[in-house]
Amino acid sequence: MSTPAYKRLENDERRRRLVELGEQLFIEHSFDEISMAQIAREAGVSKALLYHYFPSKQEFFVATLTTRAEELVQRVTPDPSLPPAQALLRSLYAYVGWISEHRDGFVKLLRSAAIVPEVDDIVRQVRDGTATRIIDGLAEASGETPTPIARIAVAGWLSFMDGAILAWLDHPDVQQDQLIGLLVGSLLGSLTAAGAGSLAQAAAGG
Amino acid sequence: MSTPAYKRLENDERRRRLVELGEQLFIEHSFDEISMAQIAREAGVSKALLYHYFPSKQEFFVATLTTRAEELVQRVTPDPSLPPAQALLRSLYAYVGWISEHRDGFVKLLRSAAIVPEVDDIVRQVRDGTATRIIDGLAEASGETPTPIARIAVAGWLSFMDGAILAWLDHPDVQQDQLIGLLVGSLLGSLTAAGAGSLAQAAAGG
DNA sequence: CGTCTTGTCGACCATCGGTCAGCGGACCGT
DNA sequence: ACGGTCCGCTGACCGATGGTCGACAAGACG
Numbered sequence: 001m002s003t004p005a006y007k008r009l010e011n012d013e014r015r016r017r018l019v020e021l022g023e024q025l026f027i028e029h030s031f032d033e034i035s036m037a038q039i040a041r042e043a044g045v046s047k048a049l050l051y052h053y054f055p056s057k058q059e060f061f062v063a064t065l066t067t068r069a070e071e072l073v074q075r076v077t078p079d080p081s082l083p084p085a086q087a088l089l090r091s092l093y094a095y096v097g098w099i100s101e102h103r104d105g106f107v108k109l110l111r112s113a114a115i116v117p118e119v120d121d122i123v124r125q126v127r128d129g130t131a132t133r134i135i136d137g138l139a140e141a142s143g144e145t146p147t148p149i150a151r152i153a154v155a156g157w158l159s160f161m162d163g164a165i166l167a168w169l170d171h172p173d174v175q176q177d178q179l180i181g182l183l184v185g186s187l188l189g190s191l192t193a194a195g196a197g198s199l200a201q202a203a204a205g206g
Numbered sequence: 207m208s209t210p211a212y213k214r215l216e217n218d219e220r221r222r223r224l225v226e227l228g229e230q231l232f233i234e235h236s237f238d239e240i241s242m243a244q245i246a247r248e249a250g251v252s253k254a255l256l257y258h259y260f261p262s263k264q265e266f267f268v269a270t271l272t273t274r275a276e277e278l279v280q281r282v283t284p285d286p287s288l289p290p291a292q293a294l295l296r297s298l299y300a301y302v303g304w305i306s307e308h309r310d311g312f313v314k315l316l317r318s319a320a321i322v323p324e325v326d327d328i329v330r331q332v333r334d335g336t337a338t339r340i341i342d343g344l345a346e347a348s349g350e351t352p353t354p355i356a357r358i359a360v361a362g363w364l365s366f367m368d369g370a371i372l373a374w375l376d377h378p379d380v381q382q383d384q385l386i387g388l389l390v391g392s393l394l395g396s397l398t399a400a401g402a403g404s405l406a407q408a409a410a411g412g
Numbered sequence: 413c414g415t416c417t418t419g420t421c422g423a424c425c426a427t428c429g430g431t432c433a434g435c436g437g438a439c440c441g442t
Numbered sequence: 443a444c445g446g447t448c449c450g451c452t453g454a455c456c457g458a459t460g461g462t463c464g465a466c467a468a469g470a471c472g
Contacts (some may be wrong), residue, residue, distance in 0.1 A: 008437045008450055014251075032321070035428065046452050051430065057326055114320025148377045149384050156392060158372030163365025168359045173352050182399045186366070189395010195387050212418055213467045241459060252421045257461065 006045075013051050018043060022064035027105040031061055031112035031119065058118050065109075069122055072098050076130050084137040085205030088187075091130060092180050096165060100176070103169050110162065127158050135199070142198035153194035157187050211250075221259050224249060228270035233311040237267055237318035239323070271315075275328055276306050282336050291411030294393075296324040297340060298386050302371060306382070309375055310368050316368070333364050341405070348404040359400035363393050 009017070021043050025034060036057050040047040074092035075094040078087035099106045113123040131154055139146055146154075161183060168179050184203070191200035215223070227249050231240060242263050246253040260266035281300040284293035305312045319326040337360050345352055352360075367389060374385050390409070397406035 004437065005435095006437075006451065011450080014450080037428080038429085047429090048431080048453080049451055052451075055430095057429065086208070087279070111320060114317060148380050149388060151379065152370050152373045152377060152385070153388055155373035156366040156388070159369025160362040160366040160392070160396070162315050164362030167361035171354045172360060174358060178355050182355060182362070182396065184397040185399020186359070186362060188393060189398065190366070190388065190392040192395065193391020210468060211466095212420060212468080217419075220419080242461085243459075253460090254422080254462080255420055258420075261461095369463065 001063065008109055014049075018045075018060075019048065019063050019067075022060060023068070026061060026064050026112070027102075027108060030108040031057075031115050035053070036060075041052055045104045058116050061093055061112065061116060062122065063123060065119065066182075068102070068105075069126060073126055076126075078130075078133055080137070080139055083205070084141045084202050087137055088134055088184070088203060088205050089180065091134060093176075095130070095161070096176060097181060097184075099165055099169075103193075107166070107169075131158055138199045138202040142202040144196060146195070146199070147196065150194045150196040150199065153190040153196070157190050160190075220255075224251075224256065224266075225273075228266060229273070232267060232270050232318070233308075233314065235386075236314040237263075237321050242266075258395050264322050267318065267322060268328065269326050271325065271328060274295075274308070274311075275332055277333065279332055282332075284336075284339055284343055286343070289411070290347040290408050291406060293343055294340055294390070294409055295386070297336065298389055301336070301367070302385060302389075305371055305375075313372070313375075318370075320358055333368075337361075337364050344405045344408040348403045348408040350402065352405065353400070353402065356397065356400045356402040356405065359396040359402070363396050366392050366396075 022039065025042065036050055036088060037047050039060075040050050043050070047094060050060065054063060072095075076091050078084075078091045080087070082090065109119075109123065113120040135146060135154055164179065164182060164186075168174060188200050188204055191197075191203060228245065231245060233250065243253050244257055246256050246267075249256070254267065260269060278301075281304060282297050284290075284297045286293070288296065315329070316327070319329045341352060341356075341360055370385065370388060370392075374380060394406050394410055397403075397409060
């Protein structure tokens with residue numbers, strides 16, 4: 001007689017919708033800026049249902065991330081058939097391009113990563129994984145084994161990328177090519193300063 | 207007749223003790239790892255008293271930071287009477303040295319900074335302020351005005367420092383001199399790649 | 413010894429992440 | 443059309459958190 005109190009969906013469909021909504025919300029709000037109660041209200045659903053599908057807020061957040069993270073990894077993975085210098089360039093363009101497309105979400109993501117260890121793992125995994133592939137490519141091409149100080153240089157360079165790209169987002173007058181040039185140049189300079197000359201040469205395309 | 211239920215201290219004295227305790231606690235625990243109730247209990251005082259002296263947890267945290275932050279700023283500020291390359295080196299040694307001395311607190315601090323905007327402001331202020339002074343010194347010495355891309359390079363380099371130093375803390379076999387060399391080298395490479403050649407020359411000591 | 417200032421506290425609040433017993437949609441066989 | 447049944451879904455609840463407030467009492471001063 002009366003209208004139903006709630007709409008019942010199939011398990012997979014409900015889950016899909018919740019993740020989809022989460023993807024949107026976590027672009028505008030970082031992890032601690034939004035509560036499970038708010039998310040549930042936004043979804044027109046009880047908080048308990050959210051916890052029925054996801055064991056914790058962190059796991060829910062991770063679930064909203066994995067799709068785009070996998071997309072990024074795929075785009076940014078260097079092509080092993082290319083010479084390392086070119087593969088590096090391609091990966092950088094892909095990385096910077098992806099961030100440009102998701103700039104709002106990227107900033108929120110970095111904030112969330114600092115709060116939720118699980119998210120930090122994902123970010124780290126993507127970044128370090130990419131870096132490792134790059135370095136491996138260079139090392140293979142140059143025959144040089146990375147030293148501890150070279151590893152520190154790479155770790156620093158990864159942070160450099162985030163910092164520089166973040167700053168670049170606030171300088172719309174600077175061309176993307178210029179940024180990429182800066183990123184390559186800083187990697188070169190860092191590797192050289194770390195005494196990993198032949199790695200740097202491989203990166204420079206020599 | 208009975209012993210007093212609590213000891214009453216003068217306003218300034220109580221505040222001083224609370225800040226002092228906070229300094230210790232926030233070295234071992236980051237902002238969200240410890241609650242105001244725990245802090246109060248540790249201080250042998252009611253939570254309400256904490257809030258009587260500090261309007262919020264964030265402000266309390268900031269209060270526990272300012273002393274050491276000012277100490278760091280003072281140590282790291284470049285000496286304008288020195289040639290810029292030497293002033294840069296001195297500042298870097300001071301910065302790295304300070305972090306080595308406070309390594310546990312430094313890691314916790316970075317975590318807290320990602321959570322509390324107010325703390326992030328302080329960290330940023332110290333870092334960017336130092337960088338600005340460094341860059342101004344180089345610019346003055348070289349007569350070159352920093353371009354937008356050069357500013358991006360510097361922003362990236364600041365992140366490089368944190369990333370590299372953090373990684374260095376996990377590689378105790380690497381000498382501090384090597385680290386400093388890497389930092390200078392990456393700054394050089396970045397400025398050069400940003401097309402700020404004469405800034406780089408000034409940094410190199412030329 | 414009483415009085416007054418104000419440092420101090422216990423009790424309280426909304427909200428947070430998270431849990432649980434059980435209500436009630438909607439599809440089934442009849 | 444109807445009763446049964448599976449399971450998607452909810453409201454009420456938990457302990458802990460950051461934060462507030464009126465009232466008590468410590469201790470200096472007369």
